[in-house]
Amino acid sequence: MNLQDIPVRVEERSLYEVREKIYPRAVHGWFAALRWTAVWATQLVFYGGAWLTWNDRQAVLFDIVHRKFYLFGLVFWPQDVVYLTVLLILAALSLFLFTAVAGRIWCGYACPQTVYTELFMWIERVIEGDRNARIRLDKLPAGKRLPRKVAKHAVWIAVALWTGFTFVGYVTPIRELWAEVLALSTGPWETFWIAFYAFATYGNAGWMREQVCKYMCPYARFQSAMFDKDTLIITYDAKRGEPRGKGKGVGDCVDCGICVQVCPTGIDIRHGLQYECIGCAACVDGCEQVMDKLARPRGLIRYSTTHALEGRATRIVRPRVLVYSAILLAIGAAMLASLYLRVPLKLDVIRDRAAIAREVEGGLIENVYRLQVMNTAEQARAFELSVSGLPGLQLWGDPTIGVGAATSRVVPVKLRLPADAAKPGSHRIEFHLRALGVEGIEVDEHSVFIVQ
Amino acid sequence: MSEFTSEFWSLYIAILTVVSIVACAWFLRSQSIRKQANVETTGHTWDEDLAEYNNPLPRWWSWLFYITIAFGLGYLVLYPGLGSWKGTLGWSQVGQLKEETQLAEKQFGPLYDRFAAMEVEQLAKNPEALAIGQKLFLNSCAQCHASDGGGSRGFPNLTDRDWLYGGDVKTIQTSIANGRNGVMPAFGEVLGEAKIKDVAHYVLSLSGGTADSIRVAKGQETFATICAACHGAEGKGNLLMGAPNLTDKIWLHGGGEARIIETVTNGRTSQMPAHKELLSEAKIRLVAAYVLSLSAR
Numbered sequence: 001m002n003l004q005d006i007p008v009r010v011e012e013r014s015l016y017e018v019r020e021k022i023y024p025r026a027v028h029g030w031f032a033a034l035r036w037t038a039v040w041a042t043q044l045v046f047y048g049g050a051w052l053t054w055n056d057r058q059a060v061l062f063d064i065v066h067r068k069f070y071l072f073g074l075v076f077w078p079q080d081v082v083y084l085t086v087l088l089i090l091a092a093l094s095l096f097l098f099t100a101v102a103g104r105i106w107c108g109y110a111c112p113q114t115v116y117t118e119l120f121m122w123i124e125r126v127i128e129g130d131r132n133a134r135i136r137l138d139k140l141p142a143g144k145r146l147p148r149k150v151a152k153h154a155v156w157i158a159v160a161l162w163t164g165f166t167f168v169g170y171v172t173p174i175r176e177l178w179a180e181v182l183a184l185s186t187g188p189w190e191t192f193w194i195a196f197y198a199f200a201t202y203g204n205a206g207w208m209r210e211q212v213c214k215y216m217c218p219y220a221r222f223q224s225a226m227f228d229k230d231t232l233i234i235t236y237d238a239k240r241g242e243p244r245g246k247g248k249g250v251g252d253c254v255d256c257g258i259c260v261q262v263c264p265t266g267i268d269i270r271h272g273l274q275y276e277c278i279g280c281a282a283c284v285d286g287c288e289q290v291m292d293k294l295a296r297p298r299g300l301i302r303y304s305t306t307h308a309l310e311g312r313a314t315r316i317v318r319p320r321v322l323v324y325s326a327i328l329l330a331i332g333a334a335m336l337a338s339l340y341l342r343v344p345l346k347l348d349v350i351r352d353r354a355a356i357a358r359e360v361e362g363g364l365i366e367n368v369y370r371l372q373v374m375n376t377a378e379q380a381r382a383f384e385l386s387v388s389g390l391p392g393l394q395l396w397g398d399p400t401i402g403v404g405a406a407t408s409r410v411v412p413v414k415l416r417l418p419a420d421a422a423k424p425g426s427h428r429i430e431f432h433l434r435a436l437g438v439e440g441i442e443v444d445e446h447s448v449f450i451v452q
Numbered sequence: 453m454s455e456f457t458s459e460f461w462s463l464y465i466a467i468l469t470v471v472s473i474v475a476c477a478w479f480l481r482s483q484s485i486r487k488q489a490n491v492e493t494t495g496h497t498w499d500e501d502l503a504e505y506n507n508p509l510p511r512w513w514s515w516l517f518y519i520t521i522a523f524g525l526g527y528l529v530l531y532p533g534l535g536s537w538k539g540t541l542g543w544s545q546v547g548q549l550k551e552e553t554q555l556a557e558k559q560f561g562p563l564y565d566r567f568a569a570m571e572v573e574q575l576a577k578n579p580e581a582l583a584i585g586q587k588l589f590l591n592s593c594a595q596c597h598a599s600d601g602g603g604s605r606g607f608p609n610l611t612d613r614d615w616l617y618g619g620d621v622k623t624i625q626t627s628i629a630n631g632r633n634g635v636m637p638a639f640g641e642v643l644g645e646a647k648i649k650d651v652a653h654y655v656l657s658l659s660g661g662t663a664d665s666i667r668v669a670k671g672q673e674t675f676a677t678i679c680a681a682c683h684g685a686e687g688k689g690n691l692l693m694g695a696p697n698l699t700d701k702i703w704l705h706g707g708g709e710a711r712i713i714e715t716v717t718n719g720r721t722s723q724m725p726a727h728k729e730l731l732s733e734a735k736i737r738l739v740a741a742y743v744l745s746l747s748a749r
Contacts, residue, residue, distance in 0.1 A: 354595055355604030361701075370590065370599040410590055412599035 021138075022210060024121060025131035025261040029285025038109040039118050047162075050169040055378055058173050068406060074339070075376050075406055079346060086335045090328065095219070097324035099226040101316065103233050104279030107220065113212050114280065116163075116205035117264065120156055127152045131261055156206045157198070164198030210265040213278050224275065229306040230315050234279055236270045236301050237309070244270075252300050256290055259283035259301055269301060343440075344377035346408075347433050349447040357452045364416040366396070367449050371411045373433065375403035382436045385413070389429030390449060392421040400436070415449060424451045462535030469534060477521050484514045557732070564734035572621045575741035576748065585742030588735055592727065601746040605706055606722060611746045614702045616694040619747065623691075624740045631726035634694045638719030639678065647674050652712040655679075658687045658699045661707070 052059035054072050061070045069076040076083060098105055107114060128134045128148050137145050168190055169177050180186045186194065204212050213220050227233075241253030253270070260268045262282040267274050269283045287301040305314045352368040360366045375381050385399045396414035403409045415429070426448045435441035485508060493503040508514075531539040567581050575581040590599060596607040603609035608616055617623055617632060639648065653663040654671030676685065682695040689697035696704055704722070705715050727736065
């Protein structure tokens with residue numbers, strides 16, 4: 001039996017549909033455990049990461065007010081925005097690669113929407129019970145279902161607020177923020193963002209759930225472009241399962257409906273690959289429990305590929321995988337190398353525009369520059385300045401510049417040149433700044449010297 | 453609002469805006485009516501058989517539009533927008549600027565308080581005060597006086613000990629706060645080319661430059677009758693009028709015969725803008741301290 005032969009109900013429906021509430025049934029199994037591992041891993045990092053300390057400061061802090069971005073030992077300044085760009089490119093390429101190879105594993109295991117929905121569904125299950133209990137509860141009169149509903153929403157809101165608080169804790173030092181929260185003295189923007197992020201968490205994980213994936217998520221829509229017949233998808237083995245039912249002469253599928261009941265997006269995987277499927281493998285876990293009870297082999301619903309289902313070999317190595325991997329590796333290596341070679345010192349040279357060139361005593365021509373010296377290291381340093389590019393060019397004044405830890409300093413600098421040393425016009429020169437007492441910390445920056 | 457020369461335009465805009473919003477709301481309402489099953493197509497056909505159902509907007513979407521309409525109406529009541537209507541909140545850009553300036557003063561004021569008790573001369577030796585003074589100088593003064601305070605042609609050098617109006621603390625503060633207007637009148641028509649050349653040679657001789665001795669003698673007479681009124685009989689300048697001292701080698705508008713002749717013929721107008729509206733009293737003290745420190749080196 002081919003995929004095309006699976007009985008599919010064709011019905012005319014209005015595109016204007018009212019959402020039908022989905023009551024996903026709890027599921028246990030290998031993939032559920034994998035998802036819970038991902039929930040723990042991502043949330044330990046998220047909720048815990050904000051509390052880590054490094055060099056007597058918060059280890060991970062995006063201090064927007066002071067425009068410094070701390071990531072353990074690294075301090076990024078706004079000038080380092082290229083790293084953010086590269087990081088986003090890497091994230092996009094990883095998404096492409098993993099989707100091409102393994103389908104929607106991001107959606108199924110690591111996406112915040114999935115992770116928080118999993119958390120919220122767990123809370124719901126603890127308070128309201130599993131699928132059947134919840135369906136029964138919703139049929140009770142309002143007064144009777146109220147206590148459990150109130151309890152559920154209270155816990156949801158508490159988790160959501162803590163999430164919002166943690167999120168803001170990456171922007172405002174979290175320990176100070178906690179003190180402010182306790183004193184109810186958070187600033188207007190802090191309050192807004194805690195509330196906003198809490199609302200987003202509560203709304204998306206509590207109420208919107210699968211609708212986010214079905215209607216809002218752009219990634220869900222364009223990843224079909226990255227799918228091919230060798231991409232890992234959740235499949236129903238129709239050859240083995242059909243015709244479904246109980247009794248003699250039927251396939252392995254007993255039509256118990258568990259795969260539909262556990263589905264967080266409310267689809268029937270037996271209709272084949274659908275855009276709603278987020279690849280969470282809950283139906284795989286559900287079906288395997290049933291198969292185990294019936295003492296039939298597992299894998300009626302399983303991770304597979306279209307090619308494998310058609311009885312052909314799955315090719316993991318294919319041009320798009322190679323291209324994605326190659327670009328990913330190249331950019332990743334370049335980023336690591338650039339981070340490793342990064343010098344914690346930046347220099348901007350701004351030539352004074354008003355005074356083009358002045359004559360000073362002794363027949364010398366003077367140009368004035370404003371140097372912005374940025375010491376991005378977390379300790380104070382002294383630097384030595386020198387210039388080159390024109391014979392006889394000298395630096396006028398103290399060549400030693402002291403700059404405090406992770407601060408910048410503006411230093412006016414005068415350069416003098418004998419009047420006959422260069423022709424009138426603009427000459428390219430080079431400033432060199434070198435840290436005193438530390439090897440390898442130096443930057444060069446070019447500018448021009450103008451002779452009138 | 454002065455832009456509206458007559459009430460008509462204010463009314464015109466107000467009515468146009470309100471009518472547009474009401475029309476949008478009406479149109480939205482007409483498009484949101486839920487249709488029964490058997491939806492009709494729009495009647496348009498593309499590529500032979502592609503037709504489009506004429507379904508209403510999704511409800512959440514039309515609600516977003518309703519929210520924007522409510523927001524728009526609320527905004528127009530609270531803020532200026534409907535013609536010359538000022539809004540019930542009384543918000544204005546100038547008001548917001550004042551508010552934020554006050555906030556900044558309140559926030560950063562204490563930073564300057566600790567310097568208030570110190571004399572400017574003391575501040576000129578205080579590294580913290582000088583660091584702030586330098587930042588203020590780079591922001592407000594360096595455009596003309598250069599980042600190092602060395603000035604350029606037409607803009608005085610602040611790093612030497614020569615002052616046009618005087619280098620004591622009070623005078624520097626006055627110069628910054630009230631600004632200065634330096635005027636050298638044009639004598640081209642009064643004196644004529646020859647006499648101006650004579651005067652130029654005399655002026656050159658004052659600072660020990662090379663000059664024609666006959667012209668110097670002739671120029672001295674003209675200088676005594678005309679130039680001495682401001683620059684003094686000895687050419688040492690006058691701090692009260694900002695007339696430069698001509699006996700040193702410091703030239704505001706450039707030395708050398710050609711430049712001096714140009715200055716005398718056409719005159720010069722220099723302006724130092726007043727900064728009291730831009731910088732607070734406390735800031736001016738710090739800038740003055742920084743300027744003092746420049747020439748003390």
